[in-house]
Amino acid sequence: MIVHPECTFEVVSEADVVGSTEAIIAAISASPPGSAWAVGTELNLVKRLAQDFPEQEIVFLDHSVCFCATMNRIDLPHLVWALESLADGTLVNQITVDPETSRWAKVALDRMLALPGPSGLKD
Structure with a gap:
């Protein structure tokens, strides 16, 4: 089982x-044919991995989760649009939250970034 650190504790x-x-992509791409993976991350990535590595058994860890529409907008055209808007002096898609939410979001990000090594392999 391989998961993204944004999964539940x-x-x-x-x-x-x-x-x-x-790291998920690297681990799966480096594994031998016949490997089996239950993957806990965004659904469209799991589908793409299963398509790219048909010699492996790759399944989505949680079939009750819908695809992430926001992740689908992280692509080159949307990035260009956001950067061009910033260059024009227009701030788009700014997210504001209360201080408590901001504090806990930073804790979550810090924990994610503090994970060991590039692969997070357990001993």
Whole structure:
């Protein structure tokens, strides 16, 4: 089982590998044919991995989760639009939250960034 650190604490604690999207892709691409992976991350990435590595068994860890529409907008055209808007002096898609939410969001990000190594492999 390989999961992204944004999964719940319980899922991350039980995972064989915890890592970023890049680490998940690298681990699966480096594994031998016939490997089996239950993947806990965004659904469209899991579908793409299953398509790119048909010699492996790759399944989505949680079939009750819908695809992430926001992740689907992280693409080159939307990035260009956001950067061009900033260059024109227009701030788009700014997110503001209360101080308590901001504090806990920073805790979550700091914990995610503090995960060991590029692959997060457990001993």
